[in-house]
Amino acid sequence: MEKNKNLPFSVTYIGGPTVLFDIGGLRLMTDPTLDEAGSFFKLNEHMTETKLKGPAVIPPEYVDVVLLSHDHHFDNLDHAGRRFLAQTGAVLTTRSGAERLRGNSIGLSPGESMEFQIPAGGRLVVTATPARHGPSGIEKITGEVVGFHLSIQGELMQSLYITGDTVYYDEIEKLAKQINPSYVFIFAGAARPRGPFNLTMGTNDALDTAAAFRHSLIVPVHSEGWSHYTENNDNLQEAFNILGIGNQLIFLEPGIPTKLFN
Numbered sequence: 001m002e003k004n005k006n007l008p009f010s011v012t013y014i015g016g017p018t019v020l021f022d023i024g025g026l027r028l029m030t031d032p033t034l035d036e037a038g039s040f041f042k043l044n045e046h047m048t049e050t051k052l053k054g055p056a057v058i059p060p061e062y063v064d065v066v067l068l069s070h071d072h073h074f075d076n077l078d079h080a081g082r083r084f085l086a087q088t089g090a091v092l093t094t095r096s097g098a099e100r101l102r103g104n105s106i107g108l109s110p111g112e113s114m115e116f117q118i119p120a121g122g123r124l125v126v127t128a129t130p131a132r133h134g135p136s137g138i139e140k141i142t143g144e145v146v147g148f149h150l151s152i153q154g155e156l157m158q159s160l161y162i163t164g165d166t167v168y169y170d171e172i173e174k175l176a177k178q179i180n181p182s183y184v185f186i187f188a189g190a191a192r193p194r195g196p197f198n199l200t201m202g203t204n205d206a207l208d209t210a211a212a213f214r215h216s217l218i219v220p221v222h223s224e225g226w227s228h229y230t231e232n233n234d235n236l237q238e239a240f241n242i243l244g245i246g247n248q249l250i251f252l253e254p255g256i257p258t259k260l261f262n
Contacts, residue, residue, distance in 0.1 A: 024120030032081030056254030069164030122154020131166035189229035
């Protein structure tokens with residue numbers, strides 16, 4: 001990936017699950033976590049989530065679309081992130097999340113889409129994708145989550161997939177047979193805020209995702225910056241290297257716009 005300050009199709013890693021996309025002048029941001037380091041959220045009497053790193057760069061005052069995998073967990077939407085939603089053209093999220101957030105929020109179920117015009121030409125189709133925030137049976141505890149498939153329609157025909165907070169499971173395997181993204185942004189970190197099980201992708205999930213999307217580059221986010229992440233980028237790199245697929249893994253340098261679709 002090429003690094004530059006003025007790129008028509010780029011991604012900038014802000015921290016945690018938060019990335020900023022510039023798709024031909026259309027700005028999109030995933031799960032806004034914009035508080036400084038030290039903010040925390042008391043999940044229950046036994047667990048407090050603490051933010052270890054602040055945003056790598058101050059985001060623009062306005063983005064066209066926020067892609068919010070879910071609104072009810074602090075490491076996906078913190079205090080400053082919640083305030084930021086009001087400065088956004090539209091917030092795409094789960095149906096239950098849109099009911100809670102109201103305002104400019106639009107709820108999508110997996111398979112439902114919205115289209116946006118790209119200033120540089122063409123259109124962007126955003127489709128909600130399935131996600132399960134932990135092992136089978138966890139849904140009644142962790143709630144509704146979605147991912148997003150972004151498909152550029154026009155002179156440039158490219159796509160990327162954002163998993164949202166999910167583990168690898170059969171619905172992602174099915175999705176891999178339907179789409180062929182250039183990049184898969186996985187929400188990694190093997191988050192364990194509740195017990196001895198992962199609520200986001202660990203190394204095994206990441207490797208399974210890479211195998212399912214074998215023509216895609218895997219871009220980890222949600223892998224560093226919070227106290228309840230139990231794995232990090234070093235773990236991912238080691239696992240991919242051991243299986244001989246280290247070149248399928250791409251890490252973003254925080255705060256630096258990186259070119260998409262070389």
